[in-house]
Amino acid sequence: MLVCWCGSNIAGTVDINTVVEASKREPGVVYATDYQYMCAEGGQAMVRRAIEEHSLTGIVVSACSPRMHETTFRKAAAAAGLNPYMVEIANIREHCSWVHKDKEVGTEKAVVLMRAAIAKLNLNTPLFPGESGVIKRALVIGGGIAGIQTALDIADAGYEVDIVEKSPTIGGTMAQLDKTFPTLDCAACILTPKMVDAAQHDKITLYTYSEVDEVSGFVGNFSVKIRQKARCINSKLCNGCGDCIEKCPAKKAKSEFDEGLANRKAIYVPFAQAVPNVPVIDQTQCLKFKTGKCGLCEKVCLPKAINFEQQDEIIEKEYGVIIAATGFRPLSPERYGEYGYGQLPDVITSLEFERLMNAAGPTGGALLRRSNGEKPKSIVFIQCVGSRAEPDKGKSYCSKICCMYTAKHAMLVRDKYPNIDVSVFYIDVRTPGKNFDEFYRRAVEQYGVNYIKGMVGKIAEEDGRLRVQGSDLIEDTQIFVDADLVVLATAVEAQASARPLGTMLTASMDQNNFFSESHAKLRPVESPTAGIFLSGVCQGPKDIPETVAQAGAAAVKALGILSKDKLIGNPCIAGPDELLCNGCASCEKVCPYGAITYADKEINDHGHRTTRHVAEINEAICQGCGACTVTCPSGAMDLKGFTNRQIMAEVDAICR
Amino acid sequence: MRQKAHELLSSGAVGAVLAWEKGELPYDTSPAVFRDAEALDKMVYNGFCGSNLSKYLIEQGKQDEKVLVFLKPCDTYSLNQLLSENRVAREKLHIIGIGCKGKLDVEKLRTQGIKGITGIEENETLKIQTLYGDHELPREDVLLEKCLSCKGKDHKVYDELIGEDLSADTEQGDKYAKVAELEGQTPAERFAFWRGELSKCIRCNACRNTCPSCTCLKCVFDNAHSGVAAKVNATEFEENMFHIIRAFHVAGRCSDCGECSRVCPQGIPIHLLNRKFIKDISGFYGEFQAGETAELNSPLLCYDLEDAEPNIISKREGDN
Numbered sequence: 013m014l015v016c017w018c019g020s021n022i023a024g025t026v027d028i029n030t031v032v033e034a035s036k037r038e039p040g041v042v043y044a045t046d047y048q049y050m051c052a053e054g055g056q057a058m059v060r061r062a063i064e065e066h067s068l069t070g071i072v073v074s075a076c077s078p079r080m081h082e083t084t085f086r087k088a089a090a091a092a093g094l095n096p097y098m099v100e101i102a103n104i105r106e107h108c109s110w111v112h113k114d115k116e117v118g119t120e121k122a123v124v125l126m127r128a129a130i131a132k133l134n135l136n137t138p139l140f141p142g143e144s145g146v147i148k149r150a151l152v153i154g155g156g157i158a159g160i161q162t163a164l165d166i167a168d169a170g171y172e173v174d175i176v177e178k179s180p181t182i183g184g185t186m187a188q189l190d191k192t193f194p195t196l197d198c199a200a201c202i203l204t205p206k207m208v209d210a211a212q213h214d215k216i217t218l219y220t221y222s223e224v225d226e227v228s229g230f231v232g233n234f235s236v237k238i239r240q241k242a243r244c245i246n247s248k249l250c251n252g253c254g255d256c257i258e259k260c261p262a263k264k265a266k267s268e269f270d271e272g273l274a275n276r277k278a279i280y281v282p283f284a285q286a287v288p289n290v291p292v293i294d295q296t297q298c299l300k301f302k303t304g305k306c307g308l309c310e311k312v313c314l315p316k317a318i319n320f321e322q323q324d325e326i327i328e329k330e331y332g333v334i335i336a337a338t339g340f341r342p343l344s345p346e347r348y349g350e351y352g353y354g355q356l357p358d359v360i361t362s363l364e365f366e367r368l369m370n371a372a373g374p375t376g377g378a379l380l381r382r383s384n385g386e387k388p389k390s391i392v393f394i395q396c397v398g399s400r401a402e403p404d405k406g407k408s409y410c411s412k413i414c415c416m417y418t419a420k421h422a423m424l425v426r427d428k429y430p431n432i433d434v435s436v437f438y439i440d441v442r443t444p445g446k447n448f449d450e451f452y453r454r455a456v457e458q459y460g461v462n463y464i465k466g467m468v469g470k471i472a473e474e475d476g477r478l479r480v481q482g483s484d485l486i487e488d489t490q491i492f493v494d495a496d497l498v499v500l501a502t503a504v505e506a507q508a509s510a511r512p513l514g515t516m517l518t519a520s521m522d523q524n525n526f527f528s529e530s531h532a533k534l535r536p537v538e539s540p541t542a543g544i545f546l547s548g549v550c551q552g553p554k555d556i557p558e559t560v561a562q563a564g565a566a567a568v569k570a571l572g573i574l575s576k577d578k579l580i581g582n583p584c585i586a587g588p589d590e591l592l593c594n595g596c597a598s599c600e601k602v603c604p605y606g607a608i609t610y611a612d613k614e615i616n617d618h619g620h621r622t623t624r625h626v627a628e629i630n631e632a633i634c635q636g637c638g639a640c641t642v643t644c645p646s647g648a649m650d651l652k653g654f655t656n657r658q659i660m661a662e663v664d665a666i667c668r
Numbered sequence: 669m670r671q672k673a674h675e676l677l678s679s680g681a682v683g684a685v686l687a688w689e690k691g692e693l694p695y696d697t698s699p700a701v702f703r704d705a706e707a708l709d710k711m712v713y714n715g716f717c718g719s720n721l722s723k724y725l726i727e728q729g730k731q732d733e734k735v736l737v738f739l740k741p742c743d744t745y746s747l748n749q750l751l752s753e754n755r756v757a758r759e760k761l762h763i764i765g766i767g768c769k770g771k772l773d774v775e776k777l778r779t780q781g782i783k784g785i786t787g788i789e790e791n792e793t794l795k796i797q798t799l800y801g802d803h804e805l806p807r808e809d810v811l812l813e814k815c816l817s818c819k820g821k822d823h824k825v826y827d828e829l830i831g832e833d834l835s836a837d838t839e840q841g842d843k844y845a846k847v848a849e850l851e852g853q854t855p856a857e858r859f860a861f862w863r864g865e866l867s868k869c870i871r872c873n874a875c876r877n878t879c880p881s882c883t884c885l886k887c888v889f890d891n892a893h894s895g896v897a898a899k900v901n902a903t904e905f906e907e908n909m910f911h912i913i914r915a916f917h918v919a920g921r922c923s924d925c926g927e928c929s930r931v932c933p934q935g936i937p938i939h940l941l942n943r944k945f946i947k948d949i950s951g952f953y954g955e956f957q958a959g960e961t962a963e964l965n966s967p968l969l970c971y972d973l974e975d976a977e978p979n980i981i982s983k984r985e986g987d988n
């Protein structure tokens with residue numbers, strides 16, 4: 013029994029000596045001691061020495077969470093010749109000192125947890141891991157800047173990468189932006205070359221207009237079914253001339269790329285620099301699909317690329333690692349009646365504003381009112397729309413990017429149209445990034461943007477203008493600002509498809525449907541599920557610089573697996589007791605990895621021979637999740653390292 | 669039914685017939701295996717044949733022969749469940765679906781003060797002769813608990829159907845009424861209710877032994893190594909755990925055949941535990957009836973992208 017103080021982290025709330033002395037009275041304990049930092053080199057040396065000097069057959073380390081240092085102590089045990097699975101951890105830090113203030117209570121619980129760990133260890137047996145191979149290909153889900161960057165970094169290191177992007181082009185939200193903070197360079201100028209690099213890289217395959225349908229397998233060996241939706245175009249024949257689009261008479265569909273501010277045809281390319289430059293037929297809009305008549309595009313297409321009969325195609329491929337890069341969507345502000353979004357045409361979102369300012373946007377870059385096409389004289393920006401809200405009103409978190417892009421928008425307006433008055437309603441202005449505060453101050457000091465600390469209560473139309481009623485918290489008054497355009501900085505929200513995708517990947521999600529990282533500080537780009545990595549806003553709100561940095565980090569972590577030939581498996585795997593197995597197949601059904609099959613076997617049940625249908629485990633595939641063991645009604649299925657008896661022994665020790 | 673059984677037995681098409689056998693008293697019937705065509709005159713089918721024959725097929729199905737079995741509509745759900753779990757081989761069975769008008773509960777007759785029964789005539793109304801005189805009463809008044817929430821007249825699996833009137837015409841009660849009532853109680857009241865009921869248990873194991881979902885080769889409660897068996901015998905409360913564990917084991921597999929409560933000599937409404945699970949499963953994952961088909965498709969064994977997230981649905985009762 014090795015009890016760690018963790019400096020004062022544990023020792024402050026748990027009486028170490030009591031734990032050490034109590035452990036000596038437990039069955040099987042022959043030696044007990046304590047140390048200030050068991051994980052430090054000195055502590056580890058002590059662990060090794062204890063094993064050797066006392067010929068220990070197992071150790072319990074009462075310290076922090078096994079997620080923190082189980083591996084550390086297993087390695088130390090192995091170095092002293094002890095099977096690493098003869099190590100048990102009692103978590104007396106997170107479970108005791110961090111959650112209790114009262115030393116007596118903390119100590120009592122530490123003794124109980126220590127006892128449980130000993131009870132379990134007494135039933136441990138040495139375990140030996142197997143090995144599995146690694147498929148040297150990565151899958152990136154989502155082709156925004158995050159997915160593109162991760163794919164380029166992996167491909168440049170020499171490994172194959174596939175990008176699955178659900179829309180007809182890669183690029184994501186960044187492609188819709190005008191200029192980007194903090195440097196105000198044009199988004200397209202820095203993004204489109206990367207899109208082209210990705211398309212031309214000989215190690216990268218793009219599956220656009222595609223979605224992931226099914227994922228099975230485990231780290232090193234994932235099998236994935238990709239649904240390539242029917243574009244109704246043969247991509248190999250299409251030369252991207254655009255004659256089809258020119259001729260298409262169905263032009264009433266709302267352009268997704270222009271956030272519905274402009275129309276597009278039924279056959280379309282989202283924007284000029286789309287990658288790949290191959291159109292898509294929107295079957296809900298196409299006259300041929302709706303009425304059976306038309307087919308003009310087919311007639312004008314010289315290379316005969318149009319194929320109305322095309323069906324969705326399922327592509328099955330295998331991957332060693334998967335990177336989620338599904339990004340975000342801005343929250344729709346329609347639910348906030350006070351802003352009148354959806355009713356008042358001059359109330360728009362920030363992303364719509366980006367399109368209106370963009371030279372390639374619906375107005376050719378001219379900032380015009382939606383109601384009458386005139387130039388606005390006054391613009392009000394409202395920050396934190398749906399962010400930092402009460403749980404029933406929106407997102408509790410800060411969306412992190414809106415302060416900066418609103419400062420950007422305000423500055424761009426004042427730069428292009430110095431006569432337009434610009435006001436910004438804000439709760440706080442948050443600018444903790446390199447050159448960010450300088451950027452914001454420029455908006456206030458050099459561009460004369462009027463920042464008002466307070467929130468907006470109501471927007472009403474009056475004489476063709478918008479009356480914005482808000483509070484000024486610094487002056488402590490109600491104020492009215494007349495505006496011609498109001499821009500709502502809406503919260504960053506996870507993609508609707510993120511949670512179902514997370515379920516498919518068995519990756520855990522947080523309460524806001526962002527992918528959870530394995531450790532908030534130490535493993536920020538890894539999902540707790542081995543082999544799944546996180547890139548970009550799908551993990552949480554962030555701007556482009558941070559997205560790109562994280563994308564690179566995810567690539568490095570993924571390469572750490574791709575560059576290995578063998579992965580050491582987990583020996584804690586399941587196995588059935590054939591004498592107890594009913595052959596009901598329930599375990600086969602629940603196994604998320606497909607590790608269980610059935611076989612008719614001759615069973616010798618104490619001399620009584622019968623042929624029975626019994627479960628069999630493929631040890632290379634089992635990941636030790638334990639789903640089968642809790643499903644098996646007769647307790648035939650058991651998990652090595654966490655047997656039913658071991659768990660029962662722990663419960664007994666706790667309840668003693 | 670006798671004629672069919674006779675035909676199939678004598679032709680050798682089946683080696684055994686699983687049906688009900690007359691007992692000494694008019695309401696006394698029990699499941700029986702007939703191997704000899706001559707013995708078939710003891711076979712009976714009346715209002716007291718409430719017992720579900722499906723489970724007996726596990727043992728009967730082990731022989732190298734085909735078995736003829738008579739199943740009421742509700743019994744076919746249990747059989748499907750057994751088929752789905754590979755406990756019985758379909759090809760060894762010849763299933764004859766028979767009609768049912770709701771089965772009778774002798775206990776209910778007794779509580780009506782009817783004793784010393786010597787004969788029963790079953791029609792729309794029941795004519796009962798007793799040592800102390802005749803009685804007449806409507807069938808609905810003395811139906812088994814399980815028949816009050818009859819699953820309907822359809823047989824879910826069969827080779828042939830016989831009999832003219834196959835319709836089950838019992839009233840469809842709200843089977844969740846009692847569960848809902850318990851849900852409405854405070855945790856303390858509910859605890860008291862279950863302690864009161866479960867403490868009556870004498871661990872005769874009749875509920876488990878009759879349950880067509882409790883089919884383990886070796887039940888955890890009979891397995892000294894399971895770490896569970898000895899515990900449930902240790903203290904008076906842990907004894908109650910037997911029922912809680914059993915309810916978990918049959919969750920998603922229980923077809924609500926009602927046999928457990930029917931056979932319990934102590935009159936414990938065990939089926940309510942199972943119905944609570946059935947209600948929750950149907951609520952969380954969409955209407956589900958175990959044994960509707962012979963596929964292993966319990967929502968607890970499948971997952972679906974639309975499945976409710978446990979952390980979202982697990983608001984405890986009593987929290988509100």
Ligand SMILES: Cc1cc2nc3c(=O)[nH]c(=O)nc-3n(C[C@H](O)[C@H](O)[C@H](O)COP(=O)(O)OP(=O)(O)OC[C@H]3O[C@@H](n4cnc5c(N)ncnc54)[C@H](O)[C@@H]3O)c2cc1C
Pocket residue numbers: 153154155156157158159176177178179182183184185186189191192193194222223224337338339340341342362363366413417420507509510513547548549550554555556557559
């Ligand atoms: C109005 C506005 C202005 C901004 N201005 C700036 C700025 O000036 N500077 C700056 O640094 N940042 C800015 N940002 C932030 C920037 O847009 C993001 O940081 C960046 O787009 C994040 O990239 P991403 O790849 O993580 O996500 P996204 O750009 O959202 O890309 C995700 C991609 O994944 C695809 N996808 C989603 N789900 C699936 C699925 N299930 N299967 C397959 N594909 C899927 C999507 O179609 C999309 O192509 C701004 C954001 C907004 C809203």
Ligand code: SF4
Pocket residue numbers: 588592593594595596597598599600626627643644645646647648649
């Ligand atoms: S769940 Fe248990 S009894 Fe059923 S097949 Fe699996 S190991 Fe056998």
Ligand code: SF4
Pocket residue numbers: 585586602603604605606607608629633634635636637638639640641651
């Ligand atoms: S523990 Fe059981 S359910 Fe989990 S992977 Fe192994 S065999 Fe499958």
Ligand code: SF4
Pocket residue numbers: 645646876881882883884886887888889913914917918
């Ligand atoms: S109680 Fe559980 S272990 Fe026992 S027979 Fe029923 S399902 Fe099997």
Ligand code: SF4
Pocket residue numbers: 868869870871872873874875876928931932933934935936938
């Ligand atoms: S039948 Fe009744 S008394 Fe017997 S074990 Fe079941 S609940 Fe207990």
